[in-house]
Amino acid sequence: MTTRWFGEKVERREDERLLRGAGRFLDDAGHDALAVAFVRSPHAHARIRGIDAGAALDVEGLVAVYTWDDLPGRLADPLPLLIPHPDLTHPRTQHALARGEVNHVGEAVAMVVAVDRYVAEDAADRVVVDYEPLPPVVGIDAARSAEHLVHADVPGNVAAVTTQELGDARAAIAAAPRVLELDLAMERSLSSPLEGRGVHARWDADDGRLRVRTSTQTSTGVRAAVANILGLPDVAVEVVTPDVGGGFGTKVVHPYPEEVLVPWAARLLGREVKWVEDRFEHFVSATHERGQQHHVRVGFDDDGTILGLQVEFWHDTGAYAPYGIVLPIITATQLPGPYRHRHYRVTFTSLYTNTVTCTPYRGAGRPQGCFVMERTIDRIAEHLGLDRAEVRARNLIGPDEFPYDFGMTFQDGRPLIYDSGDYPALLARVRELVGWDGFAAEREAAAGEGRLLGIGLACYVEGTGVGPYEGGHVHVETNGRVMVATGLTSQGQGHETVFAQIVADELGVDMADVYVTTGDTRRFPYAVGTYASRAAVMSGNAVALAARAVRAKAIRIAADALEAAAEDLDIEGGVVHVRGTPTRGIPLSQVAVLSNPLRYSFSKEAQAATQFAAPADPDVPPVSDGDEPGLEAREYYSPVRSTFAAGMHAAVVAVDPDTGAVDVVRYAVVHDCGPLVNPMLVEGQIQGGVAQGVAGALYERMAYDDAGNLCNASFMDFLMPYLSEVPTPTIAHLETPSPLNPLGIKGAGEAGVIPGSACLAAAIEDAVGVRIDRMPISPPELWAALAVRQPDGSGAGG
Amino acid sequence: MSEHAPLTAADLHEVVVTVNGVARAARVPARRLLSDLLRHELRLTGTHVGCEHGVCGACTVLLDGEPVRSCLTFAVMVDGARITTVEGLAGADGELGPVQRAFRECHGLQCGFCTPGFLLLATDLLARRPDPTDDEIADALGGNLCRCTGYVNIVRSVRRAAALAAASTPGAPGDPDRRDGPDATDGAEEAP
Numbered sequence: 001m002t003t004r005w006f007g008e009k010v011e012r013r014e015d016e017r018l019l020r021g022a023g024r025f026l027d028d029a030g031h032d033a034l035a036v037a038f039v040r041s042p043h044a045h046a047r048i049r050g051i052d053a054g055a056a057l058d059v060e061g062l063v064a065v066y067t068w069d070d071l072p073g074r075l076a077d078p079l080p081l082l083i084p085h086p087d088l089t090h091p092r093t094q095h096a097l098a099r100g101e102v103n104h105v106g107e108a109v110a111m112v113v114a115v116d117r118y119v120a121e122d123a124a125d126r127v128v129v130d131y132e133p134l135p136p137v138v139g140i141d142a143a144r145s146a147e148h149l150v151h152a153d154v155p156g157n158v159a160a161v162t163t164q165e166l167g168d169a170r171a172a173i174a175a176a177p178r179v180l181e182l183d184l185a186m187e188r189s190l191s192s193p194l195e196g197r198g199v200h201a202r203w204d205a206d207d208g209r210l211r212v213r214t215s216t217q218t219s220t221g222v223r224a225a226v227a228n229i230l231g232l233p234d235v236a237v238e239v240v241t242p243d244v245g246g247g248f249g250t251k252v253v254h255p256y257p258e259e260v261l262v263p264w265a266a267r268l269l270g271r272e273v274k275w276v277e278d279r280f281e282h283f284v285s286a287t288h289e290r291g292q293q294h295h296v297r298v299g300f301d302d303d304g305t306i307l308g309l310q311v312e313f314w315h316d317t318g319a320y321a322p323y324g325i326v327l328p329i330i331t332a333t334q335l336p337g338p339y340r341h342r343h344y345r346v347t348f349t350s351l352y353t354n355t356v357t358c359t360p361y362r363g364a365g366r367p368q369g370c371f372v373m374e375r376t377i378d379r380i381a382e383h384l385g386l387d388r389a390e391v392r393a394r395n396l397i398g399p400d401e402f403p404y405d406f407g408m409t410f411q412d413g414r415p416l417i418y419d420s421g422d423y424p425a426l427l428a429r430v431r432e433l434v435g436w437d438g439f440a441a442e443r444e445a446a447a448g449e450g451r452l453l454g455i456g457l458a459c460y461v462e463g464t465g466v467g468p469y470e471g472g473h474v475h476v477e478t479n480g481r482v483m484v485a486t487g488l489t490s491q492g493q494g495h496e497t498v499f500a501q502i503v504a505d506e507l508g509v510d511m512a513d514v515y516v517t518t519g520d521t522r523r524f525p526y527a528v529g530t531y532a533s534r535a536a537v538m539s540g541n542a543v544a545l546a547a548r549a550v551r552a553k554a555i556r557i558a559a560d561a562l563e564a565a566a567e568d569l570d571i572e573g574g575v576v577h578v579r580g581t582p583t584r585g586i587p588l589s590q591v592a593v594l595s596n597p598l599r600y601s602f603s604k605e606a607q608a609a610t611q612f613a614a615p616a617d618p619d620v621p622p623v624s625d626g627d628e629p630g631l632e633a634r635e636y637y638s639p640v641r642s643t644f645a646a647g648m649h650a651a652v653v654a655v656d657p658d659t660g661a662v663d664v665v666r667y668a669v670v671h672d673c674g675p676l677v678n679p680m681l682v683e684g685q686i687q688g689g690v691a692q693g694v695a696g697a698l699y700e701r702m703a704y705d706d707a708g709n710l711c712n713a714s715f716m717d718f719l720m721p722y723l724s725e726v727p728t729p730t731i732a733h734l735e736t737p738s739p740l741n742p743l744g745i746k747g748a749g750e751a752g753v754i755p756g757s758a759c760l761a762a763a764i765e766d767a768v769g770v771r772i773d774r775m776p777i778s779p780p781e782l783w784a785a786l787a788v789r790q791p792d793g794s795g796a797g798g
Numbered sequence: 799m800s801e802h803a804p805l806t807a808a809d810l811h812e813v814v815v816t817v818n819g820v821a822r823a824a825r826v827p828a829r830r831l832l833s834d835l836l837r838h839e840l841r842l843t844g845t846h847v848g849c850e851h852g853v854c855g856a857c858t859v860l861l862d863g864e865p866v867r868s869c870l871t872f873a874v875m876v877d878g879a880r881i882t883t884v885e886g887l888a889g890a891d892g893e894l895g896p897v898q899r900a901f902r903e904c905h906g907l908q909c910g911f912c913t914p915g916f917l918l919l920a921t922d923l924l925a926r927r928p929d930p931t932d933d934e935i936a937d938a939l940g941g942n943l944c945r946c947t948g949y950v951n952i953v954r955s956v957r958r959a960a961a962l963a964a965a966s967t968p969g970a971p972g973d974p975d976r977r978d979g980p981d982a983t984d985g986a987e988e989a990p
Binding site for chain 2: 011012014015016018019020021022023025027028029031118192193194195243244245246248278279491492493494680681683684687688689690691692714715716720722723724726728729752
């Protein structure tokens with residue numbers, strides 16, 4: 001019987017080392033490296049008049065202090081603009097160390113290198129920076145008013161303005177029988193992985209090679225940037241991603257200043273150098289996301305069918321825009337959700353502010369888009385006195401309407417075309433799962449006991465598996481081990497496990513014989529990175545294609561050795577054998593020997609491949625034209641466009657009217673990411689995503705004051721939920737395959753977080769009858785809104 | 799100390815601790831954190847540092863049997879103490895212990911960075927309460943942060959660990975999906 005690993009709840013390969021405390025995270029190596037601490041700006045906006053490091057020089061154990069003036073060549077230039085876009089008319093990126101001006105609290109001003117981190121911080125404390133404060137621009141309102149400018153040469157603080165349109169939304173709304181306008185907002189948050197960022201670099205002067213270990217989501221991206229900025233040949237730079245303690249988006253930014261400064265210092269000093277981000281640094285120098293304000297106009301008919309939708313929104317990109325306008329593009333293009341739109345117009349303005357730069361945080365613009373679309377539908381239902389689920393049902397794209405083309409451009413520059421799905425089935429399932437239809441009675445019963453219950457629902461579609469490509473390398477060694485490499489990185493998703501499952505199936509070997517390496521440029525130099533729920537789709541298909549190629553080669557070689565027809569051969573349990581005759585076979589380890597013609601044997605088994613071992617056709621070269629030695633293959637998967645996963649969340653909440661506290665009573669998730677490679681891991685992704693969604697709805701925000709100080713830059717004040725705050729979601733799956741890739745899979749990494757704010761806002765609003773127009777909402781805010789609640793239900797929502 | 803007085807290497811203090819049953823000695827400055835002693839002097843890097851201000855609990859170790867935040871403990875304070883870190887949770891035969899096995903079975907970890915702290919809290923809980931109720935699990939683990947799992951599978955893992963640990967005992971607790979132990983109400987009355 002053939003074991004099939006795909007679809008099984010296989011325990012993770014990663015866990016053994018992680019559970020023993022034998023993981024290799026960034027700070028688990030390089031114990032003898034010099035340590036780095038940064039002098040960071042205490043001002044949101046200031047000119048630097050001078051830097052005096054004199055007092056630091058007295059600190060015993062200090063090795064060096066660097067400022068922008070010390071940086072050579074391209075290291076002195078602004079860091080790369082990662083994703084240019086024609087509409088990004090005023091791109092600004094930061095310098096590795098501030099050049100004369102700082103634009104947010106936390107911006108790196110000087111780099112201190114010392115014998116250990118304690119000494120480095122002692123010295124950093126003694127670096128005196130003379131600042132001339134400038135008026136800060138904090139928040140979207142201040143940026144829009146443009147009373148002050150973040151960058152003197154960026155008028156109106158505007159980085160970019162973009163419009164996309166399907167049909168003619170303004171005309172459709174003008175002609176619609178009913179029109180509503182809404183203002184909706186979401187605040188800033190941050191990824192906040194338990195492990196912060198970190199970089200360790202070693203310059204090998206003998207070999208002329210630089211090895212960089214960095215806690216990143218893209219090792220190949222870091223490598224290209226470091227080689228380019230430091231003027232080194234690409235082949236002289238190795239970037240290795242160790243075990244990474246969570247990323248959630250913020251670690252896809254590269255190079256962060258530290259990722260070029262630490263390697264530069266290591267080479268300059270001829271010493272290993274390491275920097276490990278502390279928690280305060282993470283709050284003020286790792287990127288944030290989510291801050292957006294939206295204005296909606298929607299036209300619809302008497303049964304709730306949307307006729308036209310016009311959205312204008314303002315995106316807070318923070319001090320710089322290294323990631324271009326990808327976030328607002330994602331909001332703009334994922335906002336339509338699972339609904340049929342004939343006329344949709346979206347315009348956004350990306351604005352600079354004197355706060356930490358914004359780049360994707362799990363969900364990446366989708367939570368805002370989902371919030372806008374779902375709040376809009378709830379308002380349509382309220383306006384018409386219709387059931388909210390029913391209005392959704394009337395607008396859903398039907399299962400027979402795929403591929404569904406929006407005539408817009410998605411975040412990857414490719415057409416926005418939904419590939420597959422069954423949205424009505426998702427809605428039916430989530431209604432059932434949460435008890436939507438029986439809820440009125442439940443609410444009434446609770447009200448009798450003095451409890452305020454409410455129910456909410458939110459739907460989303462998520463473009464996953466974006467290109468341009470990923471690759472996979474599969475190599476069967478002569479010892480029978482199957483070594484697999486792919487270039488993208490892992491931050492806890494379990495890639496070593498799922499890619500091993502896929503390869504084991506495709507190749508016909510036991511999963512225990514498959515060893516997967518990710519994020520190591522020495523093993524796989526071409527890759528993009530881990531973001532946008534793309535790893536399983538991209539690298540999963542790439543390693544599957546590589547395994548298929550190896551399988552074909554193994555069967556070809558084994559056919560010769562067994563004197564059998566290739567089409568009669570199969571591979572099971574690591575043995576190529578004649579179908580129906582299990583005894584007539586040859587193990588893959590021996591096929592690997594035969595794949596590599598030898599002059600010199602290295603083992604008894606390897607003698608079979610030497611030149612006098614067996615008669616061969618004297619007119620055919622040992623390695624035929626077009627063939628290569630070795631039982632290995634490298635293949636790439638490059639999709640024409642993204643796949644689109646979808647899901648719906650529903651929640652029941654209880655609100656305490658005396659305190660404004662919100663208790664999530666039930667949380668139901670229905671999710672469709674195509675066939676599940678490992679259901680246990682997909683559920684883990686959803687559970688973690690839901691926790692972050694609830695966190696973003698009820699707890700987490702970046703509390704900037706008007707001066708641009710981040711007032712909650714610690715785990716004491718930033719309310720990341722503990723076990724006691726997180727619900728246990730009930731999860732159901734639909735599996736609609738994607739027609740776009742060989743495995744039919746779609747991504748699952750971000751899904752859980754996307755509808756959290758939309759779903760909980762709807763449930764809270766349903767419980768208390770006060771409009772919730774901005775998220776997150778805290779108990780004091782909800783309490784205040786309840787206190788001024790008007791009889792008609794129009795309160796000071798949020 | 800004047801602002802420009804030279805800072806010099808502080809006096810070093812001898813610290814002798816028994817870590818996972820092995821006596822270890824180190825000479826450290828007074829300000830060296832226990833987490834840094836473990837990680838960088840003793841090279842036991844399984845103990846992770848997530849916030850260095852005592853909130854996340856990733857750095858939790860057992861100090862004379864009690865869970866403590868090693869990032870809030872100075873190394874010089876533990877002279878003569880017994881410490882258990884994640885490296886000490888495997889059995890004498892090198893096999894994973896019941897808490898570790900349960901976390902693997904129940905997918906109680908993703909990135910694995912917070913995991914050592916949770917493993918030690920669970921180990922401590924099960925030593926005190928072999929068949930804990932859900933409330934007791936929540937109380938025991940409720941002070942540590944995890945960003946990946948949403949805690950669902952961490953709680954399941956602790957239930958499962960109780961079952962694995964008691965597997966050889968008659969009347970072992972049930973499976974990980976069991977909500978509350980049979981002694982849910984009685985247990986709350988007992989002293990921990």
